[in-house]
Amino acid sequence: MVQLKSIVFAKEGKPIRKYLRTGFRDSLRIFVQGGAGGNGLPKFGGVGGNGGNIVAVGKENIDLENVYRSNKSKRYIAQNGRHSSHNFILGIPGEDLDFEVPLGVTLITDLGKNLGEVNKEGEKLIIAKGGTGGHSKNGFLGTKGQAYPVKLDLKLIADIGLVGFPNAGKSTLLKAISHARPKIADYPFTTVRPNVGVLMYKDSRQILMADLPGLIEGAHANKGMGHKFLKHVERTKLLLMIVDINGFQLSPQYPHRNCLETILLLTKELEMYNETLLDKPSMLLINKMDTEGALSKFEGNKKHLKNLKDSVKSYPEEMKPTKFLKFCDIIPVSAKENVEDVEVVKDRLRKMLDVLTELEAKEQKKEEENTNLYEDLRKGVSEKGPALV
Numbered sequence: 001m002v003q004l005k006s007i008v009f010a011k012e013g014k015p016i017r018k019y020l021r022t023g024f025r026d027s028l029r030i031f032v033q034g035g036a037g038g039n040g041l042p043k044f045g046g047v048g049g050n051g052g053n054i055v056a057v058g059k060e061n062i063d064l065e066n067v068y069r070s071n072k073s074k075r076y077i078a079q080n081g082r083h084s085s086h087n088f089i090l091g092i093p094g095e096d097l098d099f100e101v102p103l104g105v106t107l108i109t110d111l112g113k114n115l116g117e118v119n120k121e122g123e124k125l126i127i128a129k130g131g132t133g134g135h136s137k138n139g140f141l142g143t144k145g146q147a148y149p150v151k152l153d154l155k156l157i158a159d160i161g162l163v164g165f166p167n168a169g170k171s172t173l174l175k176a177i178s179h180a181r182p183k184i185a186d187y188p189f190t191t192v193r194p195n196v197g198v199l200m201y202k203d204s205r206q207i208l209m210a211d212l213p214g215l216i217e218g219a220h221a222n223k224g225m226g227h228k229f230l231k232h233v234e235r236t237k238l239l240l241m242i243v244d245i246n247g248f249q250l251s252p253q254y255p256h257r258n259c260l261e262t263i264l265l266l267t268k269e270l271e272m273y274n275e276t277l278l279d280k281p282s283m284l285l286i287n288k289m290d291t292e293g294a295l296s297k298f299e300g301n302k303k304h305l306k307n308l309k310d311s312v313k314s315y316p317e318e319m320k321p322t323k324f325l326k327f328c329d330i331i332p333v334s335a336k337e338n339v340e341d342v343e344v345v346k347d348r349l350r351k352m353l354d355v356l357t358e359l360e361a362k363e364q365k366k367e368e369e370n371t372n373l374y375e376d377l378r379k380g381v382s383e384k385g386p387a388l389v
């Protein structure tokens with residue numbers, strides 16, 4: 001209760017962030033060091049063994065907490081290559097050190113160098129190379145392996161990102177539409193970590209939806225949890241925005257925002273984080289349609305919802321995003337009370353994702369055709385030599 005009061009009545013300007021401990025680890029800093037190469041043996045021209053590499057291996061169903069628990073020292077050091085000797089002229093190479101990482105991880109050095117991503121089960125990525133064994137060309141001295149701190153940055157891989165201000169009904173929808181069992185309560189910030197639900201269809205198709213909590217007006221200025229979880233939206237194919245038909249008020253110190261303003265401010269927050277998010281296909285749910293007066297509010301807002309850009313012309317500049325999401329569907333629902341509404345949403349989401357998958361496949365095919373065309377062209381040129389025009 002004390003904690004709740006601290007959150008809801010936190011004074012403006014005072015970050016709410018410190019009151020919240022999400023317990024969700026979406027980044028982890030570790031130290032990696034490839035093994036050193038063994039020395040060569042000049043007398044016999046012996047070559048030292050190469051040092052082992054540090055290799056990240058994709059593993060389903062684990063998270064960064066598992067990675068941390070499996071090695072709390074957070075140091076990963078691969079085996080050195082053995083020196084060349086009378087018995088082993090070719091020094092034995094050091095073994096690679098493989099460690100498992102969750103799917104969706106990006107590995108970045110402290111200097112900002114992106115080492116790559118791991119997105120599939122069993123996918124391997126060398127993140128620190130072992131040193132080379134000593135031989136005649138390097139004075140028979142083995143070299144050191146690469147060594148540096150690396151950040152593991154986890155972005156959830158979900159098809160749909162569910163965004164909305166606190167209390168809009170994100171958890172309620174996720175629970176109704178999928179097998180997820182998120183915490184639901186009548187106060188903001190109940191959800192303090194992203195929940196992922198699986199939407200199951202009769203033909204065994206599964207769609208992943210991530211509920212991204214903590215977004216509030218001013219998140220771009222690091223209010224609340226700031227944009228902590230928005231990075232997870234970057235990879236989703238589709239944005240599902242959910243707003244309360246009655247609008248939203250964070251606490252008595254904050255102004256009440258009606259439904260239209262809520263949409264506007266949410267869009268603004270998305271834009272402030274990364275404006276390309278607004279190019280994503282999206283759907284809008286107007287929730288809590290079972291509450292008193294909801295229908296008339298919805299009727300009153302219908303034409304504005306259809307043409308948001310013009311409807312908000314007179315709003316203050318600081319509330320307006322420069323771009324708007326192009327909602328494919330705007331659906332009034334009651335996530336809590338109306339199972340049929342939820343089924344409609346589930347159906348529409350499936351249809352939209354199927355179309356997107358088809359478009360993606362076509363794009364990929366086109367890209368492959370273009371690559372082939374280019375290869376043919378290159379081959380033709382190298383056989384005949386460049387044409388003189």
Ligand SMILES: Nc1nc2c(ncn2[C@@H]2O[C@H](COP(=O)(O)OP(=O)(O)OP(=O)(O)O)[C@@H](O)[C@H]2O)c(=O)[nH]1
Nearest residue numbers: 166167168169170171172188189190191334335336
């Ligand atoms: N009447 C009504 N209440 C709803 C509906 N959907 C959600 N609620 C209620 O609204 C409150 C907030 O719902 P949540 O699902 O926890 O909202 P949330 O967006 O996940 O909230 P945070 O965890 O703060 O991000 C709960 O008391 C829900 O029971 C609805 O369709 N109708």
